[in-house]
Amino acid sequence: MKATEVPAIAGAYLFEPTPHADERGFFCRTFDADVLRSVGLDPGAFVQDSLSRSARGVLRGLHLRSGAGEAKLVRCSYGRVFDVVVDLRTHSPTFRGRAFFELSDKTQVTLYVPAGCAHGFQALTEPADVSYRIDRPHDPAEDVTIAFDDPELAVPWPLPVTSMSQRDRRAPRLADVLRREGS
Template identity: 80%
Template sequence: MKAIPVPAIAGAYLFEPTPYTDERGFFCRTFDREVVASVGIDPDAFAQDSVSRSARGVVRGMHLRSGAGEAKLVRCSYGEVFDVVVDLRPDSPTFRNREFFELSGRTQVTLYVPAGCAHGFQALTEPADVSYRIDRPHDPAEDVAIAFDDPELAIPWPLPASLMSARDRQAPPLSEALARISE
């Protein structure tokens, strides 16, 4: 496994594994504490693992947490997703930068999203399973959502949004989210 910095988002990394494939399928290490530690991320800091399954066209996001934020490792374990990260850390040299990734069950690449960055994705396949490993217990009172179609973000979602939660569909614009996370 190797760690690849994401230049557009300070502190973000792609962890690229080396799948072993044969006629049965593949085997792949999806987390390696030594590789994670080698780039300054505490491998013991993660507190919860979750998984989502989404139908093709579903948009989940854009999400982040107020307060101390939330760092996460994100991997598409089955199918494919169009993944988006937006740096909303005011002191970051990449503040307001956005970056897009195609995460896939074929590659098993893991994306590290630093605390203070908004994250979301759209399922490109039927279905797409996404695994998350977050660095602190979830507190719904700290949840912040940003409109997926906010013109300031101008995210080029590859498909029409087929389904999304009521919370995501009613999410406020980026300007309101920035005000909330700076409280």
């Protein structure tokens, strides 16, 4: 497994597994505590795993947590997604930086999203399963959502949105979130 820094988001990493393929399919390691430690991450900090399944065109995000934030490891375990990270850490050298990725079951690449960054994705296949490993138990009172279509972010979503939650549909613009969060 190889760790690669994401230049547009300070502290973000892509973890690329080494698949072993044969006539049966493939096998690969998707989590390696030693590799996380090698880039300064504590593998024991992750306390909760979750999974989402989305139909093609479904958009989830852009989400983050208030307070101490939430770091997460994100991987598309089945299908393909267009994945987005926005750095909202005011003291970060990449504050307001954006990074876009295609995560897929073909590569099984895991994305590390640092606390204080917004995250979202759009399913490109029917279906797409996304696995999350987060470093704090989820507290809905700390959920923050940013408008997926905020012109300041200009995220190039690849497909028309077929479905999204009401919370995501009613999300405020980035400027309003930053004002409210005191950034």
